[in-house]
Amino acid sequence: MNTLWDRFEGVMVRGEEDDRIAGDFNMWVFVLGDLVIFGAYFVVFMVHRFHEPELFRASQGHLNLLIATLNTIVLLTSSQLVARAVHAARQGDDAAVRRLITQAGGLGALFVVLKVTEWVIEISRGYTLPSDEFFMFYFCLTGVHLLHVLLGLLIFGVVLHEIRQGSGRRVTLVEAGATYWHMVDVIWVLLFAVLYLLR
Amino acid sequence: MSATTETRPAPAAATSTDTLEGKRDLSICWWITVVFYGLFGVIFVPLTRLMPPPGPDMSTAQITEYFQGNRTGIQIGFVVLMVAIGGAAIAAGLIAYQMTLMSVSKIYAYSYITTLAVGALPGCLLGALAFLAAVFRADTDPEVLVLLYDVAFLTFVGSLGCFATNYLVFAVAVLQDRNGIFPRWLAYVAIWQIVTEVLAAPVFVFRSGPFAWNGVISFWEGTILFGIFLGALIRLSRTAIRRQPIEAVA
Amino acid sequence: MDTDRTAARRITAAWLAACALTVTSAVVATVTDSAEHEASTLVSILVLGLGAAKAWLILDEFMEIRVAPTWLRAAARGWLAVLVVGIVVLYLQ
Numbered sequence: 001m002n003t004l005w006d007r008f009e010g011v012m013v014r015g016e017e018d019d020r021i022a023g024d025f026n027m028w029v030f031v032l033g034d035l036v037i038f039g040a041y042f043v044v045f046m047v048h049r050f051h052e053p054e055l056f057r058a059s060q061g062h063l064n065l066l067i068a069t070l071n072t073i074v075l076l077t078s079s080q081l082v083a084r085a086v087h088a089a090r091q092g093d094d095a096a097v098r099r100l101i102t103q104a105g106g107l108g109a110l111f112v113v114l115k116v117t118e119w120v121i122e123i124s125r126g127y128t129l130p131s132d133e134f135f136m137f138y139f140c141l142t143g144v145h146l147l148h149v150l151l152g153l154l155i156f157g158v159v160l161h162e163i164r165q166g167s168g169r170r171v172t173l174v175e176a177g178a179t180y181w182h183m184v185d186v187i188w189v190l191l192f193a194v195l196y197l198l199r
Numbered sequence: 200m201s202a203t204t205e206t207r208p209a210p211a212a213a214t215s216t217d218t219l220e221g222k223r224d225l226s227i228c229w230w231i232t233v234v235f236y237g238l239f240g241v242i243f244v245p246l247t248r249l250m251p252p253p254g255p256d257m258s259t260a261q262i263t264e265y266f267q268g269n270r271t272g273i274q275i276g277f278v279v280l281m282v283a284i285g286g287a288a289i290a291a292g293l294i295a296y297q298m299t300l301m302s303v304s305k306i307y308a309y310s311y312i313t314t315l316a317v318g319a320l321p322g323c324l325l326g327a328l329a330f331l332a333a334v335f336r337a338d339t340d341p342e343v344l345v346l347l348y349d350v351a352f353l354t355f356v357g358s359l360g361c362f363a364t365n366y367l368v369f370a371v372a373v374l375q376d377r378n379g380i381f382p383r384w385l386a387y388v389a390i391w392q393i394v395t396e397v398l399a400a401p402v403f404v405f406r407s408g409p410f411a412w413n414g415v416i417s418f419w420e421g422t423i424l425f426g427i428f429l430g431a432l433i434r435l436s437r438t439a440i441r442r443q444p445i446e447a448v449a
Numbered sequence: 450m451d452t453d454r455t456a457a458r459r460i461t462a463a464w465l466a467a468c469a470l471t472v473t474s475a476v477v478a479t480v481t482d483s484a485e486h487e488a489s490t491l492v493s494i495l496v497l498g499l500g501a502a503k504a505w506l507i508l509d510e511f512m513e514i515r516v517a518p519t520w521l522r523a524a525a526r527g528w529l530a531v532l533v534v535g536i537v538v539l540y541l542q
Contacts, residue, residue, distance in 0.1 A: 039528065039535075046535075050542050069475040080511070087457065182511045193497055194536060197492075
């Protein structure tokens with residue numbers, strides 16, 4: 001008897017896969033949870049900003065908008081490649097998948113390099129983690145986002161490895177990896193607006 | 200008896216799965232785990248009041264008063280912890296044993312144990328000892344009290360490397376496991392834990408705000424998530440005990 | 450084959466739109482900024498709106514939320530709506 005409870009028990013307790021959702025149901029659980037966790041960080045940021053808006057605006061002026069804009073384009077482009085990789089995977093085009101994921105990973109690595117460069121610029125100008133409230137949030141939030149990017153590159157590595165091994169689950173794997181990477185992009189897009197552009 | 204259907208093929212016809220019969224030692228370990236973590240909660244929250252933590256921005260006078268007003272609770276609570284800390288080892292051992300039933304290398308189970316074993320010292324014992332030392336004499340120098348206070352909370356909240364590694368080891372093992380000992384979503388909850396755990400690193404820098412050891416981000420988000428993870432882990436551990444074949448209990 | 454080309458075109462269109470929104474918001478924020486970094490409700494609401502639009506594009510077109518089961522569509526879009534509204538409300542305090 002396939003009642004709603006049986007389905008819940010099957011997925012949540014016995015760990016069955018839910019075939020009706022593109023990619024991995026469990027990855028979506030992770031993504032939604034991570035989005036909520038990050039959403040809480042945004043809310044805490046805004047609450048603290050409310051108490052000292054002039055300080056936040058003044059410190060924000062020291063950020064490098066050019067690098068951040070570039071990074072946004074980089075991440076959007078890599079997401080686009082990953083989306084195309086998912087379609088390629090569904091068509092069974094392994095070569096295209098490998099090519100697209102590798103390119104997306106390359107852009108992800110570029111993001112890391114640009115981000116670290118941006119940090120070095122700020123630190124060399126004397127703005128560090130304990131400088132003021134704004135920079136506290138700036139380094140911590142972009143830092144935890146960077147951790148997500150690095151994890152995403154690891155996931156790409158795993159996906160590429162599995163494809164080379166000819167895994168039977170590769171469509172699901174590519175879709176799950178793609179879902180994660182797009183989440184990283186969504187978080188960044190909002191970080192860009194809230195940290196760099198909000199006046 | 201519940202009429203759950205098996206989703207993965209049972210290994211051999213003669214073994215009975217989906218029962219706790221014949222697995223008494225595992226059941227006992229599970230109950231010890233439940234009792235230990237329940238005790239942990241009682242010790243750290245109402246008894247010693249280490250949780251939720253008071254702030255790093257308290258004055259010397261406030262800190263002195265905090266210890267003096269809490270002396271009995273601290274001594275009872277943390278002496279009990281000193282005696283009962285073995286429960287943590289058994290809890291770790293149970294989960295690690297279940298990890299040996301996974302299709303992945305046993306190195307994951309061993310790493311699970313060692314990360315928790317190393318983490319137990321800074322994670323709770325050092326804080327407990329610092330507090331016990333703080334209330335040992337009635338006339339300890341207030342400046343020393345402040346130092347012990349800082350040591351306790353910095354280690355309690357700021358010890359994150361071992362636990363982050365522990366969650367990573369657990370997550371990777373569960374994701375690779377073909378035997379389905381734990382459901383995959385638990386691995387993802389463990390990865391959330393890594394995220395919130397890493398954001399405890401700033402506690403060594405900030406004396407107030409969301410990234411202080413009592414902060415919304417560095418303490419609360421991580422601790423609430425830990426409660427969810429631990430509850431799920433303990434519940435799913437029981438399910439795993441039920442589902443495993445008896446002959447695997449060596 | 451037609452669906453594949455349409456899908457590819459949708460992805461490319463979404464990407465171009467998101468990039469355009471990115472550059473637009475960066476330019477607007479830069480051009481309207483002054484040495485004193487004054488507050489500007491208009492600019493802030495605009496950049497938040499453009500950011501939300503980009504996030505919506507990523508969710509809908511890249512993550513295929515548009516064709517996902519109802520609960521997932523509601524959860525994802527709901528999260529974005531609640532968060533952006535929350536940020537706007539906190540900004541306007």
